[in-house]
Amino acid sequence: MNAPSPPPEDFRARAKRALGDRNLKIALDRTTGNARTKRAAAVAAWPAFDRAREAAAAIKDHALQNFPYYLERFERNALASGAKVHWARDAKEACAAVIAICREAQAKTVTRSKSMLGEEIGLPHALAEAGLRRVETDLAEHIIQLAGETPSHIIWPAAHRTREDVAKLFAKHHRDHLLLTEIEAMVASARQELRDDFFAAEVGISGANFLVAETGAICTITNEGNAELTTTPPRVHIVTAGIEKIVATTEHALQLTRVLVRSATGADLTQYTTFHCGPKREGDRDGPEEFHIVLVDHGRTQMLEEMPEMLRCVRCGACLNHCVVYTKIGGHAYGGAYPGPMGAALTPVFDGLMETRDLPHACTMNGLCKQVCPVDIPLPTLLRDWRAKSFRRGFEPRALKLALALWAFVASKPALYRAALAVALPLMRRLGNNGWIAKLPFAPGWTNTRDFPSPAKRSFLAQVRSGEKKVGSGEKK
């Protein structure tokens, strides 16, 4: 008998553990630091970037505004190209559709090119359960497959691993068993290791960055070339995609890559941007004989009703790289397929707000995620909406409710508020030392890891009234 598994850790416990992980901090600083620098350079070279962001958001909104029209058009054109189209209401149906196609193809080995939708619906697990050998071909996915982990970033799934970690994993698992020190050599080792599998697989599975209504093609964007090597040699290509990937035209898809790629890696365009349309044609020397597209709802129609802006998301990862919470705790602490601000907005849809209500709270509301979003998603607003919903549905602790009610009562009565401040300020100042409070009696969670600033002697309003401070001058008298 198996021992009963321990209760799953909650977000706070996971975050706390991540904060104490020195290696994780090094890995996150290196990856997200590089990402921020490169994005900043790309944006600086494009003076009209902000207007382009608006144009990109409008392009996605247009597709979503005419969602059934374009989705039906996509389906019609895909079918005409010889593709088979499958529909899935949820994760279970989506995985079942993929497994059925693999069984039909009598597949033993499947190669997979990184797809966040695949992670979202639990496809790696489903393939394993079905007894299929899964080979992840994206370098980062390969790394975490060796480590037995899940992705911690939507663009860099191995963002939590340092080069030293990767070297050890490769030395242990790769056939050459070399302990490498240079990143170039590690990349070459992975190339060698995975080469034969591209040709051994009966089925190749990819995601899609765009579904193009005008042509029925799906678009993949990668830097390694692993998508094309995953989708071209095997006899069967399966695409799994969320229905919100729909865009009107090839032109719109290409225009979106402009803001997407710069936001993700700082490049003008990924090395490989490929539109795939149907199976092998007459005279083709390569290409799959069967081309399947599994279109997945899994909460999209619900989002269309409750937070349609989130369906604009093009999965660039910029909000993760710029988030003061993500860059400290990494992706695994979030506990879902998608971490960071976009993950905190999405995960409650998939896993339920009750279980995931800590995620929308793990946000400082500094607004950076919205500022860097290439399709201008108001992430802080969406997260605040989740907080409000959680409060309304009674998921928040009673103590918080009482404290907020008390604060609202006092704050809405100016005389009482001023009186309360007049009592509280001197008390708090007595706790301080050199302008900082090392230990707050009612908020030990704050002061355990950092000091709290000592308040001013008197409130801002009191200072203005007494003439100590002039409104608008910004200077002390």
Place this chain on the structure above:
Amino acid sequence: MSARHDIFTALRRLRPQEFSAETIEARARKLARAMQDSLPPLECSDLCENFIARVTAEKVGATVERLAGWPDLPEAVARYAEMHGLEKEVALQPDPRLQTLDWTVFLRADAPLRPDSMLAVGAARGGIAETGSLVFHSGPEAPTLYGFLPLHHIVALEARTIVARFEDYAAAEQGQPQPRNVNFITGASGTTDIEGVLARGAHGPRRLHILIVG
């Protein structure tokens, strides 16, 4: 009811079609034009020079040589092979512009394309100046894997086929049948998956060399 039925029922309830197909698609064209008012700047007015500047920039990292005409191609390929210490044999994309050239003086050009091919030579359908991208449409004359299997990929690109922007490509292809694969290739294969540091030759070619013809 089927999943398809349920999904479309939900979508139609939430986003009922308010306009005709013509109106919707006119709106789509208008949005594409709106993006064109805020494009990233091109560095030079000459498209070919701009293409070269982009493709040789550090983040794309390809190399370029200009040739007067197609007949100069075999010698240029042989020079490249020699410079990189490669065997003088290439897998040649079955494009008639390449196949009709005289290769015999310089090297063997009948090697099959294999998973471990060292050198393949292809011909692009066109180029995009804005990003330094090569465009390939798959077909009997352009199998997809020529761009992905070799360690060194040499691509011939006719200067006159370079357009400024994605939008120009889309306009030129408007109404044409969609190929099975359209590949935009921008530099050699690379990855930033370890610590965000760029390393070349992940699964596709480690080097991309472009011979601009004309």
